[in-house]
Amino acid sequence: MSVLAVRDLAKAFGGVQAVRDISFAVDSGELLALIGPNGAGKTTCFNMLNGQLRPDHGSVTLDGREITGLKPRAVWRLGVGRTFQITATFGSMTVRENVQIALISHHRRAFSFWPRARDLYGAEADALLARVGMAEQADRPAAVLAYGDLKRLELAVALANAPRLLLMDEPTAGMAPKERVELMALVAGIVRAEGIAVLFTEHDMDVVFAHADRIIVLNRGELIADGKPDAVRADPRVQQVYLGGGSTFGHAG
Amino acid sequence: MLRVDGLNAHYGRAHILADVALTAAKGEVVVLIGRNGAGKSTTMKCLIGLLRPTSGEIRFEEKRIDRLAPHAIARLGLGYVPEERRIFTDLTVMENLEVGKRPPRPGLQPWTAERLFTLFPNLGEMRNRPGGRMSGGEQQMLTIARTLMGNPACVLLDEPSEGLAPVIVEQMVETIRKLKLEGLSVLLSEQNLHFAALVADRAYVIEKGRIRYEGTMSALAEDEAVRAAYLSV
Amino acid sequence: MTLADITIQLLNGLAGASSLFLVAAGLSLIFGVTRIVNFAHGSLFMLGVYIAYSLTDQFGRGSPLAFWSCVLAAGVAVGVIGFVVEILLLRRIYQAPELFQLLATFGLVLVIKDVVLKLWGPEDLLGPRAPGLRGAVQVMGKSFPEYDLVLIAVGPIMLGLIWLVLNRTRWGVLVRAATQDRDMVGALGVNQAWLFTGVFALGSFLAGLGGALQVPREPAQLFLDITVISDAFVVVVVGGLGSIPGAFLAALLIGVIKAFCIGIGDVQAFGTTFSFSKFTLVVEFVVMAIVLVIRPWGLLGKPAGEPRHTAATEAPLKPLPGWLVLGFAGLGAALLVLPVFTQSYLLILLIDVFVFALFAASLHFLMGPAGMVSFGHAAYLGIGAYAAALMVLRAGIPMEATLALGPLAAALGALLFGWFVVRLSGVYLAMLTLAFAQIVWSIAFQWDGFTGGSNGLIGIWPPAWAAEKEAFYHLSLVLCAAGLLALRHIIFAPFGAILRAGRDSPLRADAIGIDLRRHQWFAFTLVGAFAGLAGVLHVFSKGSISPETLGIARSVDGLVMVLLGGVQTLTGPVVGAGVFIFLQDEIARRVEFWRAILGLVIIVLVLAFPQGIVGFLRGRFMRAAA
Incomplete structure (x- = not known):
């Protein structure tokens, strides 16, 4: 089907x-x-x-x-995941945090106030980044990525909710x-x-x-x-x- | 006509252009090829004065222009067609052309709206249409027409084929060839090698802000090694 | 009301609308081309009134020609002042972030106010009536001033003239083009600098003319700057930013509705008296709120494009390094033991610093991580303060309870207003927050029987255990520090991280299932509670409260504190509040014209530190380390 x-x-x-x-x-x-x-x-x-x-x-x-x-x-x-013609990523966050945000939303933890966001779903985010070949750049700010890498980050974010x-x-x-x-x-x-x-x-x-x-x-x-x-x-x-x-x-x- | 030496530019602390040097002679079509982020648009913005270079020298018809404001550079006869079109969407076709209008330049046949409409027949059929209600290809033609109204001696075309349908890109090829016949110099930035090969006399390959290759377009087309190293085709 | 009454009120409204339209048209033109929201536009109007007063008083009593020449000359004089201001100040800040430009023009407001005070003195000044138009005509059996009839005609005539200039002259086409993409206009050979100067001078002329035309109708007064600028903001926003016909329509709408409210007066219904004339102070803001919710871009406006000049992206947030945590802990400890060493005025000043650090931090949370700039944040400080004061005075509720109930009241206010606010973005959002703050202010100012009106409320003191200066100092320190830590923690928590993500890219946030609007609404409510807590502490530290606590000036104080410290840093607002409070205290105690000095300081700071103090220090530090 x-x-x-x-x-x-x-x-x-x-x-x-x-x-x-x-x-x-x-x-x-x-x-x-x-x-x-x-x-x-x-x-x-x-x-x-x-x-x-x-x-x-x-x-x-x-x-x-x-x-x-x-x-x-x-x-x-x-x-249904989406990527955009002009990349849309969270510039003030690291590459890993970008993926973590998508995972936080996927796991419905967006209204959570206690843990730090950076402590949530780190391993899951790293696994997604590894799949698009971005594992080494996980700690870099998204704002400084080369264009091709931004596209790959977008792909990782789009894959976050399977x-x-x-x-x-x-x-x-x-x-x-x-x-x-x-x-x-x-x-x-x-x-x-x-x-x-x-x-x-x-x-x-x-x-x-x-x-x-x-x-x-x-x-x-x-x-x-x-x-x-x-x-x-x-x-x-x-x-x-x-x-x-x-x-x-x-x-x- | 246009001569650039030792051009350096920064965005904040990022070094974008490193010792860029290039020339364009009268009536010549020169292409600056490189991938996104290589420094093509930055070079263009430095040339027209929208970005102030940190060092280097830009001469246009022998006059230093690297410390001038954009409007002063444009008045000397350097026309700029930006990437992503940037037409005035609230203004009609005629009003868009009015914004670009400058006095005639000695030695060049002056552009009028009517003469432009023979070059771009589509535009002549929609003189009073607001720019915002035109298709992408029509908008791209309008940006070029608008710049020509300034009677430039040299035109900078930043990524003219990006995001256009192949049929429109073919029209763009024709347009650039006609500009060359008018005696204009053209410096264009491109990623599409096929397109560049159809219009350019000479080519510069830019990568990470540095000029990596310089030669005739036909030499570049035959130089597999350079293309593989910098253009990755 | 009879038909004649209605007709007269309609004419009154139309007459009032003309001046309002001129000011709003100038504001709109200037914003369109330079992207500067000119807070000083009301001040230019006020200058027009005062200059026209002096000119007509001296030379304009004889003939109609003399009078109208004076009015025109006053407009031209203000145009020239605008010309000079643009060249000296605005030209240097076009590349600065939007908010700094706003702040600089607010500095100008303060300077102009003191200049007017110095030149013309504090008394109201009533100018001569217009020669040849001193009489009245009969309209349906009622008399209506001749001069007002002329004013009614001025609005459409000026609208027509502006339209002709914008659509039938090359200069007008260039202005419209620059409104869309000023860099591109420059690259096509147009000298932007003179285009901007010309537009600013024209806008200033329109404001000055609008003021000058009012001289025969109302006295020159010192508070005209703020009332006119808030009126003009409302008109521009209701009409749609950048739309001149929209501004005309909105000016008519608001002028007429206001006139009717005055005309209706008091109405008896359901056993109580509703005063419509008092309602005039808020009615335009109510109109604005309704219009913005139905048409977020104003009556004739268009959705604003994304700004081309955006501030540099923030670096990713990191937890503080260990040595800084120790440093702050040390500072906290030092502040705790400070009263052992000093009993002085310093403690009182520090309580102010604590309260306003919390206030500024709550505003910063909104402006920075949540990406919503508020021009009316003092409303929530004020609601908290008034709620606490009223509970103590009217219901005998103890202070301890108001520490929870005051913030709750502020949060409820923010919940209500926030529902509207988060539907907008950018300048529109900021204007709506201003509108709501003005509504809250009007209620506090006018409801004499309940809120004490313009006198405010007095005699709100802490209970015995906290009455000592030292004890209250400790209470403020602990509560404010806790508030600051909580705000900071939330920024790092998933809730705060999602807000930051939504600010960076609403498009992406939406595409990963985030309901950004709901988040922003909750954030707005949350910071309202923190501002409310600051308000409660404020009222108990002073023992009294007046409508000033929630006025526009206080909201701007908050903005100054945040921007002074730097909006991209978390410690910035605290530093900004400290610097601001000490600076204000020093200047106000020593100098007569302290407002002008404060204004100049703001302008100099904007020119010197576009990233704020902490941002500047961090930049220096990082460059040194690199």
Whole structure:
């Protein structure tokens, strides 16, 4: 069964149909890329999945359970982790503390007044950091991390509540080509090992074609393609509205 | 046209640029390639005066500009197109262009709104639309048009292809080629090597605030070793 | 009320709205471009009133032309003053954190007040009526001043002129562009410095003109600065920051509602008398609270973008090193045994320091870890103090019980107000806290029968065992130290850590299941209780209380203490409170114009130590160690 199943999802803003009746699904261990021109409705679509926006109609289910219209916090508790296009971390805290905060929330200790936060779930945090290769940097302030390391920290934070689905908004934006490949390889390794489903948006076609198991393409709120990378790449309509002649990205599959 | 020597810059105590040196000649398209955080945007900000370098010399048409305020540098003919677009979203297309307007520069054909609309036909169709209601690609074109209204002799383009759809990036390639034909110098920062290869004459590779490589774009394209060492492709 | 009454009140409201709109439009323009919330804008208005008084009194009695020239000249004079202030002071602090800019302009408020006092003296001054407009017209059988009719027309005319300047001139387009992204405007070849100076001078001119227009209607008075600035803040926030038409709409709304409250007067209902005219003092704040909850960005405002200049991120918090723990323990012990060696005035001063250290630390908890800047924190100090005083005087409850009940009352107040406050952020949040503090102040100031009104309450002394100076000193020391330690502990506990996390990145906090708003609400309530405890100790140490305890000036004192010490340090507020109390005591005892001196000290401190004293020392220390 699919981890995430989206059926007939739609949203309009002041008469403009931002997303119209789209349906797709993501399986366990699968990386699904969502691509399309700026303003095609990718962000709207994402925000309906994570609970930021309430769809006009349609349904979103997680492991068969209806999550349509739930608040972001409730969606998170049911196992949907998120990473952002521009990293969002707690700059005044160390790398370990960043993960500890997520764990404190996961274990519902946020309103606790007695222990020190730094004494809670340290080992659990270190284990998560080790999985993304950040163990050595646990004691550094998050504010001084290199960009690629911030992305890995975000991933560790997103994994803190053992999610079923990861929503990643342009996970490799602003990274050097090799770092992009490394980060996505790391993500792919973790999600396949644990059967997590991933939906990500991305502008770097090299990343998309190298790592996506499947691609869906949005244009003007409509789903115009859904298939394996090679098929999507060869689709004339996708080339016309989005990919162009292919001269500005690599050709390696 | 543009000459930088021994440029050093700090954010707080962090040393961001170390002895950066580069040049751009008249009519030349030069690219500064490097990953995020390598110092590309910082270099650009130093050039336009938004960040004061700790030491070093920046000359534009032989004149020292490294201690000038941004507006004084811009008036000398150095145009700046920032990353992440930064158009004035409450202002219409025409008003955005008005902000950038400066007197004509001797020796260059002056830009007018009408002449820009032949370069960017999309913008001509939405003259009174507020910037906030344009798509990402249209906004990126508007930032370039706005800077051209200042009749610059040299344009700094900070990451012009970031976050744009491949079809829009292809338009950007055409635009830069046309600017070169107009006789403008262009210094652009990029991460996308494919894009750089389509427009640039020469390239500098920057890594951890230092220039690691300097050469023609075609030489860089053939130099597997440099690309592997600094660009990790 | 008859239809005629309603019409007259409506006209009264519209006439009052014009000046208010001019001040608010200036404030809004200045904030839009320079991002400085100009606390001194009310002072510029007041200068406009006094200058126009002198000019019209000397030259403006003869003809309408002479009179109106004087009014315009007063506006221009204030514009020139704004021009000079911008070049001498504001230009140096555009890069400083928002709060420091606010503080510097508050320093300016103090300086201007004393300058006006020195030049014009403390008496109210009533200017001449406008030549040619001294009569009244009949409106539905009632008379209405001619001058007020002219004022009604001034508002829309000025709105039209400002709109034309902003939309039809190149300068106006540049101003609007700079409102969104001033650095970008500079990089496009526009000299920002002169743009800023021009906008500040224009804003000052509008404030001065607004003041000058009031001369025939009301006397020049020394408290105009604070009442006008709080009115103008409300108008700007209700209308939406940066929106000139919004400010116009809000000025009309508030002007009319105020006029109606005065017009209605006392109403008998349910067997008691409701005084609507007294309600005028708070009505605008009630309007603001309602508008902000329904439309958090004001009537015509837009959500504010993230500020581009944010203060440097704090370093991760660490427990104090052992030698510092020993140092503080030693200091505590020394303070405990101090009364053995001295019986002097020093003990009284130190009680003040303890009380205000706790007050400042509770404000710091809100501003630093919780990321909510309050302009009205004195409200909770005041609620605690008044609650204790009333319990002692009216119900005979002993001091020991009020030490728990006073903070509880303050916490309940904070719980109520906090529900609204945490729905906003940034400047809007700060303004709402100011509004609530003003409501609390008005209640204390006006409810003569219960709170003693402007005289306050007296005769609130501790019981026999704590009546001795030494005993009360020890009580204050122990309770304040315990409060400080508790606040510090909570910052490190999960609750405090989550608050800090939410301040760093609300987006991420939300994405990991944290209900940040609930946390902030609870934090607001919690610090209210600590401020309340400080208030209870304060009232018993003085034996009396007056509305001043919860006025705007006292809230600003708290901000000064926190910023003086440095908002990014935990020990900062304590040091700041100590420095502030001693400084104030020294200056006030020796100098006649102590407010101006205090204002200058604040300005100099902001220019010299933008990170606060402790932040500055720590920076020096770390550089030396590196």
